[in-house]
Each structure stands twice: as C-alpha cells, then as structure tokens.
Amino acid sequence: MVTQITSFGRSGLYDWMMQRVSAVVLSLYTVFIIGYLLLNPDLTYDQWSALFEATWMRIFSLMVLLSIGMHSWIGLWSISTDYIKATGARFFFQSLCGLVMFIYIVWGVQVLWGL
Amino acid sequence: MLVSIYRYNPEVDDAPYMQDYQIELPEGKDLMVLDVLNLLKAQDPSISYRRSCREGVCGSDGMNMSGKNGLACITPVSEAVKKGKLVLRPLPGLPVVRDLVVDMGQFYKQYEKIRPFLINDEPAPAIERLQSPEEREKLDGLYECILCACCSTACPSFWWNPDKFVGPSGLLQAYRFLADSRDTATQERLSDLDDPFSVFRCHGIMNCVNVCPKGLNPTKAIGNIRSMLLQRAT
Numbered sequence: 001m002v003t004q005i006t007s008f009g010r011s012g013l014y015d016w017m018m019q020r021v022s023a024v025v026l027s028l029y030t031v032f033i034i035g036y037l038l039l040n041p042d043l044t045y046d047q048w049s050a051l052f053e054a055t056w057m058r059i060f061s062l063m064v065l066l067s068i069g070m071h072s073w074i075g076l077w078s079i080s081t082d083y084i085k086a087t088g089a090r091f092f093f094q095s096l097c098g099l100v101m102f103i104y105i106v107w108g109v110q111v112l113w114g115l
Numbered sequence: 116m117l118v119s120i121y122r123y124n125p126e127v128d129d130a131p132y133m134q135d136y137q138i139e140l141p142e143g144k145d146l147m148v149l150d151v152l153n154l155l156k157a158q159d160p161s162i163s164y165r166r167s168c169r170e171g172v173c174g175s176d177g178m179n180m181s182g183k184n185g186l187a188c189i190t191p192v193s194e195a196v197k198k199g200k201l202v203l204r205p206l207p208g209l210p211v212v213r214d215l216v217v218d219m220g221q222f223y224k225q226y227e228k229i230r231p232f233l234i235n236d237e238p239a240p241a242i243e244r245l246q247s248p249e250e251r252e253k254l255d256g257l258y259e260c261i262l263c264a265c266c267s268t269a270c271p272s273f274w275w276n277p278d279k280f281v282g283p284s285g286l287l288q289a290y291r292f293l294a295d296s297r298d299t300a301t302q303e304r305l306s307d308l309d310d311p312f313s314v315f316r317c318h319g320i321m322n323c324v325n326v327c328p329k330g331l332n333p334t335k336a337i338g339n340i341r342s343m344l345l346q347r348a349t
Contacts, residue, residue, distance in 0.1 A: 002311070002313055003310070011309055012311040012314060013341075013344045014348075015315065016315050078311075081276070
C-alpha cells in the first residue's frame, strides 16, 4: 500500500472511477455541442445565449466544468508523479494545477450564471 | 552478421558504450540469440550475460533484442535482426551490474510485496486442500509466469515508479492468489492494492502482453483486479 495525500480521492480506485465518469460526461458534452453547432449552421447570438440560459444547460455545463477540474487534476497529478522527481518542484506544480483549476471553476460558474 | 552489444563494466568504464562484433553464422540454420551470444563469448570472454536452462523455462536471459524484450534462448535470430543488425541491450529501467546483467532487486521487491504464497487461516485438512476443476482452471495463464522481468521492464509506468507500481509481473501474480479458491486473504490483498500507484498506475498500453515470452496477459489480470476492487467498493 502506497500512501498518497495529494491524489484526488486518496484511493486509486476512486480516482480511476472518477476519471472514467468525468470522461463520459466530457464526451457527452462534446458530442452535444458539436451536434448543436452542426444542426444550427446559422447560429445567432440570441439562440446561443438562450441555450445557455436554460437551467438544464447550466446544470449540464456546471457538471462538465467540475468534470474538467476532476479529470485534469487526476491526469496532471499522475503526470507530475511520473516525471517530476524532485519533491519541491512536484508539490509546486501540483499546487499550481490546483490553483488554476479552482480559478477556472469559480470563473466558469460566474460566466454560466452571469453573476 | 553484425551484432552490437551494450557494454559496461563499472570497474573499468566511465560510461556504457555499444561494441560491434562481426560473426559468421552457419548456413541453413536459424540460431537462437543466446547461441549467438555464446559464440561471441568464445570470441570475447569479457561479455557478460545470464543464462541457465537455455529453453525458456528459467527466465535468466531476459534482454532487449533490437528494441524488444524477450528471452534470448527462445528468440530466433531471424526474428530479432533488424536491417541486418542484431542489437543487444540489457532489460531497460533496471540498474546495470555489467553488460547485459541487470540488478533485479527492485523487481523482486515488488514481487515480495504482493505476498506470493497461499494464505489460509483455516485448519489444514488431513491430506490436501481440494479444488474443483473449474476453480483450478482460473489459475491457468497466471501460474506460468517465470519472473523473467521482460514485461515489467517494458512498462513505462514501472520505469517511472519502480518503487511504487507493482508492475505487470507482480500484478499477474497478485491476481493468481486473488483468484485462488484456497486463499482466504482476498480482502487484505485487495486493500493492499487499493492506492493510486500499486495497480492504478497501469494505463493499459499492453507492452507487457506484447513482450511476454510465455504468451501471458498481465493486462487482463490487472483488469480483473480492478473489477474485484470495484465490486468490493460499489
């Protein structure tokens, strides 16, 4: 058993499952957005903003935003533990990733809800 | 034929280097790579490598032949030669002791970690612990591992974290005991593996399956361990 305190859920199984669940959410969203853009070739600003005003779309987008945070945290954490061998540099990189993801999530919520 | 061999003697050399040898191979015969090494050893007795059974059973002569790990004794030269040249290097990722001989310490440490023996806390029966043919069948494709380290040293996850990731070979053995109906330590074994490194550092690139000289499938065993962990936790 290898102890880790910087991984997302501390359990390998939990991280692995979250990585897959978030990947499914991200693919569904990607397919939806591409499909929407293809079905609406003459998309106007009003249409686009109406789409994002719908509550279900905001929930879907928020779910995607949180999934991006989780997915990228687990992924970048893995990459940092593979390639950055100096503890200080690794911790700095992980903290930086955490900070950037937090900023993106808060900023994303602001954009989505027009706060 | 041109044979290029990784040479390093830490007592003499500052750094490893590749040494080229020319060798005449007998016509109409496809020698094994180990035979070529033996012929070269007669030419230059300073070449070092491990070998023992010379028939793919002992797992001593695992090495990297023209970029692919395998056992020198059961790899035909025709298969290993690329562009008329045979390049022999030690197994990647492990410290080199000398020439093609690597220090397997880290590999064995991971093997030891998974407790590769039957654990059964029930009183021993008078004769033996019986298994049904179906229960015994579950161990096929698992028990045959000869610990040659070809798979683990072909795995980038093992290269980066040899101290934390158990590696394909160790995990194949871990599943061998998880799948054994006579073993009663399944829960403890699973708990020992449920961290972000031991099992989950495997990203399923299947290098291990590609190189295993015994044709085993560690990726499948790792998938089965994941399923067992998932079943236990959901």
